[in-house]
Amino acid sequence: MINRPLEQTVQARFDQKVAAAEWVDSQSRLEALCLQWRQQPVIGLDTEFIRTDTFYPKPGLIQVACAQGVYLIDPLAIDSMAPLVGLFEDSKVLKVLHACSEDLELFASSYGAVPQPLFDTQVACAFAGFGLSIGYQRLLETFFNFSVDKQETRSDWLQRPLTESQRRYAALDVVYLDEIYQRLATRLREKGSYDWVLAECQQLADEALVTPDPDQYYHRFRQAWKLKPQQLKVLQSVSAWREREARVRDMPRNFLLHNNSVVGIAMKQPRTLGELSRIEQIRGRTLSKDGEALLSLVAAAQDSATVPEAPGAPLPSSEGNRVKVLKKTVQAVAAEWDIAPELLVRKRDLEALVRSGMGGGGYCLPQGLTGWREPLIGQPLLQALQQTS
Structure with missing residues (x-):
């Protein structure tokens, strides 16, 4: 009061x-x-x-x-x-x-x-x-x-x-x-x-203080896990180009090339300026200034023998029960300590924990559940997973 x-x-x-x-x-x-x-x-x-x-x-x-x-x-x-x-x-x-x-x-x-x-x-x-x-x-x-x-x-x-x-x-x-x-x-x-x-x-x-690696920016696109290898190569190449150019030109990413355009280029892989002009939300100034560069990126990515690591797909429905058990554990510990549950455990760390045991091996804590979180919630989560096995 x-x-x-x-x-x-x-x-x-x-x-x-x-x-x-x-x-x-x-x-x-x-x-x-x-x-x-x-x-x-x-x-x-x-x-x-x-x-x-x-x-x-x-x-x-x-x-x-x-x-x-x-x-x-x-x-x-x-x-x-x-x-x-x-x-x-x-x-x-x-x-x-x-x-x-x-x-x-x-x-x-x-x-x-x-x-x-x-x-x-x-x-x-x-x-x-x-x-x-x-x-x-x-x-x-x-x-x-x-x-x-x-x-x-x-x-x-x-x-x-x-x-x-x-x-x-x-x-x-x-x-x-x-x-x-x-x-x-x-x-x-x-x-x-x-x-x-x-x-x-x-x-x-x-x-x-860490500058993100432009070549890893493609992981931020939610659709990335759905793409075929050829499309994923283009997504990585175009998104990395946009990240570097946005920094050099000091302009917002979407001003340079909209997110929808990046994904559209990856999915449709245009070969001509005409095909590029039909990509969703592509701007006229982008076509005139950067169109040829984008087409070269697409062609080079298609010819590359290296396929980038595909982002993980959503957890399969078969893991739903484990996720529910873990969420209950998080809620209980968060209530006990009066901490926001979203801060106690982030969604990506919870999913990473579940994925760590999907290959048949033992579960292991991701980096995000170490440090002060390990005794508070990391170990209780591991114990909860043992009970669901």
Whole structure:
């Protein structure tokens, strides 16, 4: 239950910080502040960016909050973000963000580093019993009985100067993070799951620094398991080409070549521009600029003797009973620990566990069910499978 007098006091303190938020647009000031922030045990971080017609997000603002105040860093005015990268990589400072996946992508692509160690309040909420993917607005309402106006969410963060409304919105997005962290950390430590959150967040940071292999992108197409070997070769080749070109040209994948077009090319394997023009959602500019290149990719893939590994088909119906048993086990453990079941075990890991024993050998835990998950849910799942054999 919310303590109204206490929350009013906290709210007044936050309002003062928001009103006094400092605009940081000089190299010397950023360097001085980063030295100060590296003396803090915890800082809050957030970003505002634009990503309407580009592959990579364009940073418009970076917000930092600590005990001393709120700071709005203008990345368009500062020559080097090296001081901020040093802060990101300082292991003594915990960085708190909310729903950080896009922020991490921006940091990784723009500055080649991500904040570590990391505490994502959305992930923490899933461990603390608040459900999966809780939004920042809902979080503020839950903890502080306070609502944030989200009208600036899609405003132009590259314009200068930013409006007062934009600055206030940006400051509000970060000013509460330390207080939210303190409350969540207390709850998680009482439950014994604080270290699990840190481990989960570290995995997010590690993954953000890894550039996916374009040649493996074809696995992301749900239809891939249905394709014949010749079609699968074309799907791999065309999807890899699109991934590389989208990065080089800095444009969204579907702007370059729509997903439906990638699959259509793989299935129909056009040999002429006329045949290519009849592929679903193919654009005229794609035909004129990249048509010949796409036809060459199709021809080369057809001639290749190497067939890529086919993605796994859906589990057969004969495994349905085992899956039901495993899901019941997941629900029971999730209820016991008050953790969102979708976070406790991901669908792909559950299926991988079942597949591991389909050849007649013993079941083995996939990578996603090791670490902190192994004693909590991995071993119970193995025990449940033994009872279904």
